[in-house]
Amino acid sequence: MAHPMEVTDSDFEDQVLNAGTPVLVDFWADWCAPCKMIAPIVDQLAEEFDGQMKFTKLDVDSNPKSPMTYGVRGIPTLLIFKDGQPVDQVVGAVPKSTLKSRIEAAIA
Numbered sequence: 001m002a003h004p005m006e007v008t009d010s011d012f013e014d015q016v017l018n019a020g021t022p023v024l025v026d027f028w029a030d031w032c033a034p035c036k037m038i039a040p041i042v043d044q045l046a047e048e049f050d051g052q053m054k055f056t057k058l059d060v061d062s063n064p065k066s067p068m069t070y071g072v073r074g075i076p077t078l079l080i081f082k083d084g085q086p087v088d089q090v091v092g093a094v095p096k097s098t099l100k101s102r103i104e105a106a107i108a
Helices: 012-017 033-048 065-069 096-107
Strands: 023-028 054-059 077-082 085-091
Touching: 012 023, 012 054, 023 033, 023 065, 033 054, 033 096, 077 096, 085 096
Parallel strands: 023 054
Antiparallel strands: 023 077, 077 085
């Protein structure tokens, strides 16, 4: 069963920027209600796109450097990276269909 893996500021470069596949990074925090709403959707998509895209989560409270680097101002923010560069961004709790279409576009 595929689940999003936790990443931190210290392993962000290795796990996200140097990944061999596109990577979705879910910028979240424990106190964020919309983050909790979107988490099961991200889990489902991690399962559906297992092997095609890597799914990660980054706690913005414990890891302030990466969100600042990529201009994350609100959470949840989902950034999709391809070849070490951000190629798409989704802010807020969105429907699964929206997220799925953005992922499909990134891996196409």
